[in-house]
Amino acid sequence: MREWVMRAAWIAGLAVVPSAAARADAPFSKVTAFVSLEVRAPEIVGTLWIDRDAVEAKFPIDKDGDTQYTEGELFAVRGPLTNYVNQNFHLMWGGRTHPVTLKAAAFEERAASRNNCVKLTFSAPQYPAGEPLVIFSTLLSDLSRQGRTLVAISADGRREVCVLGPDVYYDSRRSAGPAAASQPAGAANATQKTRFGCFGMCLGVDSPRDMKKCPRCGGPVAALSGGPMPGKGYLGSHGGTLMPFMPGQFRLEGVLATPEEFRVYLVTEELDAMPVGSMSGTVQIWTDKMEQTTTHKEGLKASTNGAYLWASVPKGMILPLRARCMLDAGDGRGQRMVEFFLPDVVRVSE
Ligand SMILES: [Zn+2]
Numbered sequence: 615m616r617e618w619v620m621r622a623a624w625i626a627g628l629a630v631v632p633s634a635a636a637r638a639d640a641p642f643s644k645v646t647a648f649v650s651l652e653v654r655a656p657e658i659v660g661t662l663w664i665d666r667d668a669v670e671a672k673f674p675i676d677k678d679g680d681t682q683y684t685e686g687e688l689f690a691v692r693g694p695l696t697n698y699v700n701q702n703f704h705l706m707w708g709g710r711t712h713p714v715t716l717k718a719a720a721f722e723e724r725a726a727s728r729n730n731c732v733k734l735t736f737s738a739p740q741y742p743a744g745e746p747l748v749i750f751s752t753l754l755s756d757l758s759r760q761g762r763t764l765v766a767i768s769a770d771g772r773r774e775v776c777v778l779g780p781d782v783y784y785d786s787r788r789s790a791g792p793a794a795a796s797q798p799a800g801a802a803n804a805t806q807k808t809r810f811g812c813f814g815m816c817l818g819v820d821s822p823r824d825m826k827k828c829p830r831c832g833g834p835v836a837a838l839s840g841g842p843m844p845g846k847g848y849l850g851s852h853g854g855t856l857m858p859f860m861p862g863q864f865r866l867e868g869v870l871a872t873p874e875e876f877r878v879y880l881v882t883e884e885l886d887a888m889p890v891g892s893m894s895g896t897v898q899i900w901t902d903k904m905e906q907t908t909t910h911k912e913g914l915k916a917s918t919n920g921a922y923l924w925a926s927v928p929k930g931m932i933l934p935l936r937a938r939c940m941l942d943a944g945d946g947r948g949q950r951m952v953e954f955f956l957p958d959v960v961r962v963s964e
Contacts (some may be wrong), residue, residue: 639817639853640957643729644668644844645760647753648815649703653769657744658705660714663724663731663756664695671757672698683721683732691732692719703763705738706748712738726814726831749776749784762844764815766836775811777840782944784840811838818849821884829885851885853907853960857952860943867953868937871962875931876937877922878914889920892944897925902934902955914939933958 648663666683670676673694673813675687683691698845700713714736722733741747747769754761763778769786776784811826812819819828820843825835829851850856850867858868859880867879880888898911910931914923927935934957940949 622774624809630925639727639845639849640729640848642760642817643724643727645754645758645762645777645949646817647703647751647761647763648724648731649751649763649765650815651749651767653741653747653767655741655745656739656752658738658741658747660736660738662699662703662734662736663722664734666730666732668754669695669732670756677776681730688719688721688732692716692882693755695719695732695734696736699734699736702751702753702756703747704750706750707745707950712740726812726816747784747786749778751778751783752780760844762841764844766813766815773813773836775813775815775836775838777838777843779841782841788896789837789839810835811843812836816853818843818845818847818853820846823884833914836846849879850879851887852879852962854879855956856881857954859950859952861943862947864943866939866941866952866954868939868956869953869962870927870933870935870956870959871924873931873933874927875924876927876956877917877924877962878939878941879922887921890916891920893923893941894944895923895939895941895949897940898938899925899927899930899931900936902936914941 644665649660650659666681669691673691675690676683677687696716704711705714706712710927716734716736717932718735720733722731724731743825749765751763752762765776765778765784767774767776774789778784801957807822810821810824812833814828814831814833815829816830819830820838821855827833828835830853848856852867852869854867854869856865865881865883867881869877869879871877876897876938880890880893882888895914896911897914900910910928912925914925916923935957937954937956939952941952942949
């Protein structure tokens with residue numbers, strides 16, 4: 615419950631109306647700038663996605679109020695947005711900051727989080743091969759204390775992800791990539807724990823173990839450095855909402871796998887999936903803010919592979935939903951109540 619209140623506060627802090635397509639990671643997506651960088655001398659080319667609601671909070675230009683950007687509206691935001699990027703996103707080498715040059719601007723959905731973004735394609739010229747690179751970003755931290763920049767960097771065939779914020783910068787000289795690992799262990803490397811995240815920048819994916827593939831999108835995994843991944847501890851590996859269950863041991867992830875199927879997964883504190891075993895219980899589901907009109911209660915059933923508990927959701931219930939589970943873990947300690955906020959359907963692969 616507290617988690618949701620915090621998320622709602624972040625949106626309120628942005629002073630914008632959330633888009634209709636909310637999902638569990640939406641509040642994190644809105645205050646995270648996503649940057650893909652390809653470092654290939656003599657230039658660095660990049661792509662930057664900023665959520666449409668965040669852009670609108672900075673530069674209110676959506677004159678027709680349809681939450682989409684027309685060509686004209688997009689054109690109007692190009693100049694101010696490029697200035698905003700150059701004031702807050704610093705690519706540094708050779709002792710100075712190198713401003714980026716805008717190549718193109720588009721209005722696009724960022725696939726990994728399905729948020730509507732202004733997508734900027736840019737380049738920074740005259741980058742000498744092998745020069746140490748430092749990246750500092752305060753993008754979106756003027757809108758929210760939670761504002762962070764996620765950077766996925768590919769350089770010399772090496773891939774890594776870094777979470778930047780007002781107090782965390784990237785320095786290729788202490789890079790967490792495999793090339794750094796092959797160097798003699800310096801003091802900085804020795805004290806830093808290796809972490810892993812999704813190279814496609816899935817939020818919430820931040821693990822001390824080398825996963826074979828991203829648990830959310832199935833894409834490649836890369837070394838992760840910088841601050842905590844936005845959404846860590848709030849988003850489960852399926853992209854659903856995490857709630858505490860047995861503190862210090864297990865959490866639960868609630869997911870709307872389809873509009874008519876609610877699922878509960880049992881996971882460890884490290885997000886490892888656990889079989890539901892003898893766990894049983896009931897769930898009561900209602901449309902958020904309309905508790906009196908559509909309440910549906912039924913027993914949770916174990917899936918055939920024992921990976922999750924599920925219950926059907928009546929057709930036509932209006933999102934977002936709330937689900938209140940009464941669960942018995944089979945440990946002789948009776949029922950525990952866990953409530954989930956379910957903003958949208960999450961794509962679940964299995
Ligand atoms: Zn991913």
